[in-house]
Structures are given as structure tokens and as C-alpha cells.
Amino acid sequence: MPRLAYVDGQIIPLASASVPVEDRGLQFADSVYEVCAVLNGRLLDWPLHLARLGRNLGELSIAAPMADAALSLVAKRLIAANRVTEALLYIQVSRGTAKRDHGFPSARAPTLVMTVRPFDFAQRVAQQSKGVAVISVADQRWGRCDIKTTGLLANVLAKQEARDAGAFEAWLVRDDGTVTEGGSTNTWIVDAGTIVTHPQSPHILPGVMRAAVIEAAVAAGIPLVERPFSLDEARGANEAFITSTTVPVLPVIRIDGHAIGGGKPGSIAALLAKAIWNRIATQTGYRP
Ligand SMILES: Cc1ncc(COP(=O)(O)O)c(C=O)c1O
Known part of the structure; x- marks a missing residue:
């Protein structure tokens, strides 16, 4: 597989792809990103990723690097050039390169970078039937977690803590x-047959998979409420699970060592996982 990247107008070998030292993404995390699933060579939920990227750029007053149609074309070209069918497409847009100074530079020249890396989605099937353990850690992030920025240090530290504890993920808990x-x-x-997830707010990222799971739950007629829930409530829940582009409905069977649902994946998570694999098959033709 060739491993090619896109950097500001050119498709080049990943190994030699770079951005300038004074790129604002590098120095200030002044940049936003997307991670999109490529299955059977096709992008999953691409319009939702484009919409979120556009919103995030707007929230931070970063100029769009190009129109959506052109971005779609570049993304598809890069996927094809990498000759890969199951992969993750990474897109990053920074405010651009300028002399280091916190305020925005006067020229609006964003930097667009894209990479593609192979990803085995089928591995999730076995994980879905086994479930995973998570730990809880303090949520130390800033007040605009709804914007998908590359300022991920608190996430990096939380996920490393999970890894060190032998857990799959860290659940982030606020002071309350x-x-x-x-x-x-x-x-x-x-909770008693009702699915509960944190409402959209500045404290969470509006996940593309989250939206897909809400759609699936509504279509299946499963009661769902969007409200904050506590760690104590989660520990006593019948089921728990996590979702993302790379983790389509993964049951959580342990939180901080406490077994959830008797330590086995639950039936609602299984039903939603099936619905998401169907959504994937409908959009892309991929079946694990
Ligand atoms: C903090 C955070 N929350 C949620 C998600 C899930 O978002 P999506 O479903 O769009 O992948 C991600 C994805 O990377 C994330 O970083």
C-alpha cells in the first residue's frame, strides 16, 4: 500500500509530508479535525462529517480551505491513491502558518492536511460480543468540547491512564x-429499558456515530433520553456502551472494576450494533 498524504494541494508520500514549524495547529492547537470511516472504499456518513467540519471552522472563524465539493473530491482521490478499502480518513484544517503571535494573523490561509490509514473494522465484531472495561477519570478539558479541535492533551492523558490500567477507554467525569x-x-x-446519553452541549462532542445510534434507537422504538447521568448511576445500570466512528456500539462490561449487567454485553447494545452494521452495509456495501 503506497501511504500517501495530502498537504495543501499535493498528494505526496506520507513519510515526507510535513507542515511548517510555525503552523498554528502545531504551536497553538489552533486547528480542527475529522476522522471518517472508509468501508469498501466508500466514506461513511460523509455529509455529517462535512457539516461538523464546516460548523467547527465557523465557530473558530477559520476560513474553509475549499468548498465542500472540492474537499470531497480531494478526499476520494486520496483514498483511491492509497489503494485501500477499509481505512480511516483524517482531515485537519489549521488557521495556517504565520509568525508566532496569539491573535489571528491578518492573512486567512488555512492549512489542509489529510491522511489515510488502513483500519480493521471487523475486529470490532469480536469485541462487541465480549465487551470492554473502562475507568473513570476527571474531565479536565476546556469549555468548548463540542468543537473538534486538535487540543487533545486532556484526552491523551485520560486515554493513557486507561491504557495503563488495562482498560479500553476513560470515561470523563465532571466535578458534579x-x-x-x-x-x-x-x-x-x-436504565430500566431506556437508553440514556449526555445531551448535546459544550461539554461533549456531537459524535457522528452518536447521531446514527439515536436514529437507530428511535427507528427501533427503544425509549431514549438525552440527559446527564452520574458515574454512580452508570455503575448500577443494566447496560453501558460507547460509540464513535471507529467504535460502532461497543458494550462496556466493567467500570472501575465494577461489573455492569452481570459483566456481560446487553441486548440493547447488541440490537443497536446490528442496526449500525446494517446502516454501514446500506451506505457502503461493507459487511464484517
Ligand atoms: C471526545 C470525543 N467524543 C466523541 C467522539 C465520537 O465522535 P464520532 O462518532 O464522530 O467519531 C470522538 C471521536 O473521536 C471524540 O474524540
Whole structure:
């Protein structure tokens, strides 16, 4: 597989792809990003990723590097050039390169970078039937977690803590005891047959997979409420699970060592996982 990247207008070998030292993404995390699933060579939920990217750029007054149609073309060209069918497309847009100074530079010349890396989605099937363990850690992030910026240090530290503890994910807990989301996933519990997830707010990222799961739950007629839930509530829940582009509905069977739902994946998570694999098959033709 060739491993090619896109950097500001050119498709070049990943190994030699770079941005200038004074790129604002590098020096200030003044940049936003997207991670999109490529299955069977096709992008999953691409319009939702484009819409979120556009919103995030707007929230930070970063100029769009190009129109959506052109971005789509570049993304598809890069995927094809990498000759890969199951992969993750990474897109990053920074405010551009300028002399280091906190305020915005006067020229609006954003830097667009894209990479593609192979990703085995089928590995998730086995994980879905086994479930994973998570730990809880303090949510130390800033007040605009709804914007997908590359300022991910608190997430990096939380996920490393999970890794060191042998857990799959870290659940982020605010001072008031509520769980916002995971280090790179949205978090869910099932309480007496009702699915509960944190509402869209500045404290969580509006996940593309989150939107897909809400759609699936509504279509299946499963009661769902968007409200904050506490870590204590999660520990006593019948089921818990996490979602993201790379983790389509993964049951959580342990939180901080406490077994959830008797330590086995639950039936609602299984039903939603099936619905998401169907959504994937409908959009892309991919079946694990
Ligand atoms: C903090 C955080 N929450 C939630 C998600 C899930 O978002 P999506 O479903 O769009 O992948 C991510 C994805 O990386 C994330 O980083």
C-alpha cells in the first residue's frame, strides 16, 4: 500500500509530508479535525462529517480551505491513491502558518492536511460480543468540547491512564459527578429499558456515530433520553456502551472494576450494533 498524504494541494508520500514549524495547529492547537470511516472504499456518513467540519471552522472563524465539493473530491482521490478499502480518513484544517503571535494573523490561509490509514473494522465484531472495561477519570478539558479541535492533551492523558490500567477507554467525569463522554467516544447507559446519553452541549462532542445510534434507537422504538447521568448511576445500570466512528456500539462490561449487567454485553447494545452494521452495509456495501 503506497501511504500517501495530502498537504495543501499535493498528494505526496506520507513519510515526507510535513507542515511548517510555525503552523498554528502545531504551536497553538489552533486547528480542527475529522476522522471518517472508509468501508469498501466508500466514506461513511460523509455529509455529517462535512457539516461538523464546516460548523467547527465557523465557530473558530477559520476560513474553509475549499468548498465542500472540492474537499470531497480531494478526499476520494486520496483514498483511491492509497489503494485501500477499509481505512480511516483524517482531515485537519489549521488557521495556517504565520509568525508566532496569539491573535489571528491578518492573512486567512488555512492549512489542509489529510491522511489515510488502513483500519480493521471487523475486529470490532469480536469485541462487541465480549465487551470492554473502562475507568473513570476527571474531565479536565476546556469549555468548548463540542468543537473538534486538535487540543487533545486532556484526552491523551485520560486515554493513557486507561491504557495503563488495562482498560479500553476513560470515561470523563465532571466535578458534579456526571459523565460527559469518553476520551474519544460518546458514552451511554441503559436504565430500566431506556437508553440514556449526555445531551448535546459544550461539554461533549456531537459524535457522528452518536447521531446514527439515536436514529437507530428511535427507528427501533427503544425509549431514549438525552440527559446527564452520574458515574454512580452508570455503575448500577443494566447496560453501558460507547460509540464513535471507529467504535460502532461497543458494550462496556466493567467500570472501575465494577461489573455492569452481570459483566456481560446487553441486548440493547447488541440490537443497536446490528442496526449500525446494517446502516454501514446500506451506505457502503461493507459487511464484517
Ligand atoms: C471526545 C470525543 N467524543 C466523541 C467522539 C465520537 O465522535 P464520532 O462518532 O464522530 O467519531 C470522538 C471521536 O473521536 C471524540 O474524540
